[in-house]
Amino acid sequence: MTWDWEYTGQFLPDMLSGLRITVVATLVGYALALVLGLVWTLLRRSPSRIVSQITRWVMEFIRSTPLLVQLFFIFYVFPEFGLTLGPLSAGILGLGIHYSTYTAEVYRAGIADVPRGQWEACTALNLPKRRVWQDVVLPQAVRKVIPTLGNYLIAMFKDSPLLFGITVLELLGVAYQEGARSFKTLEPLTTIAVLFIVVSIVSSIAVRRLERRYATY
């Protein structure tokens, strides 16, 4: 078996557009995970036991079920309840919700890491709750967990091929279609592996940079 460069050149444009879908799904899903994770964290800390316990179990449920099952559920079952989403929207929603339970855990750890003295200074200064969170606790907590959050971005990127399961023509989808059309699998599948590696390495470097930048005040 020899590598066919000409053939690779033929499908590469399609593959790059698949990569675009992958990147879009990852980035939008990640933004959703960052915001929703914060909501979980705050709900988890609610003074109401009912709210915090329900949140805890919902998070536990989402984390303990496979992402692919969740994607199928959103794409195939939600329409039965009147919520029909396109494949890409469903995929983004699935990725975002699934990973939000992980980012929530990261935020929780970051918040726990904010020294008690910071909370006490807030009390001594009589700062209202909103200011305590917005101006003191979250900026410090998030800064500490930027590297961990960045790692979840990369993990999420690597999970994005699952979206092919709900018919999104992302990178893997394009490669699979190409393979099915030409009965050649070596070039398409190797190419996506290379593309994944390239994007992952670039992201890792970016995350390290962020880490260094935010390591000290």
Next chain:
Amino acid sequence: MPPTDTTPETPTPEEPPLVKDAGEVPARSNGGQAPGIHFEKVVKRFGDNVVLRELDFHVSPGEHVTLIGPSGSGKTTILRLLMTLERLDGGVIRIGDEPLWHMRKGGALVPANERHLHEMRKQVGMVFQQFNLFPNMNVLRNLTEAPMHVLGLSKDAAAERAHRLLDLVGLGDKANAHPTQLSGGQQQRVAIARALAMEPKVLLLDEVTSALDPELVVGVQDLLRDIARTSDLTILCVTHEMGFARDISDRVLMFDQGQIVEEGPPEQIFGEPSEQRTRDFLQAVLAS
């Protein structure tokens, strides 16, 4: 990384003294007389450990009282109860005539709600052993954050007040620095300025020089001495620095196991203590 010191810790002789005109001290500008503090049968437990057992004492308006005593004797707990950092388990604490941890309801005292605590806390400021500056904000914002969002000052008014206080503590040129760029002594001065920016009537000083390198202690103590001398704040101070306690206090309370063993003017407590436990404690502190 150890903080680097870029300015002298104590003002050079050419510089004006920190507090020249008593009118500049913020505590004066809040008008009203500083309130007294009353502890009535105050109980505080941590688990099974009773730290304060029906403690009674009071501090007169504008009085400067230092609490001394061995570790675990409950001194810091008293300050933390006043700052509402610890919950009260029994008894009543009053600031002025108002109960701190209770509200009046139909002639009876009921546990305070958050709004009441918020109102009461406005009278009290605290300086911590570990400074507790906000590392994500520069010095100026550390000083303006609460005046803007708690007292409702405009940005300009809060900044003006902050600059005035930074001049007072000798750090007028550090407004844009971040806390991590300052030495411990400088951080503690910023923390003092931050507490004063809220114009409290009661100032709590919790071992404010314990975390400082020895050469930085004097500058902070001098500053506090000046503030104590020229303001009418009611001050409660916990310290292991007996010289500082002697200078700053109108009265010294010696604590052991949550009880006042002995009290009196500093000359008496440090000169001729009448209780053996006081003598033992002072000896131990001076020996260290």
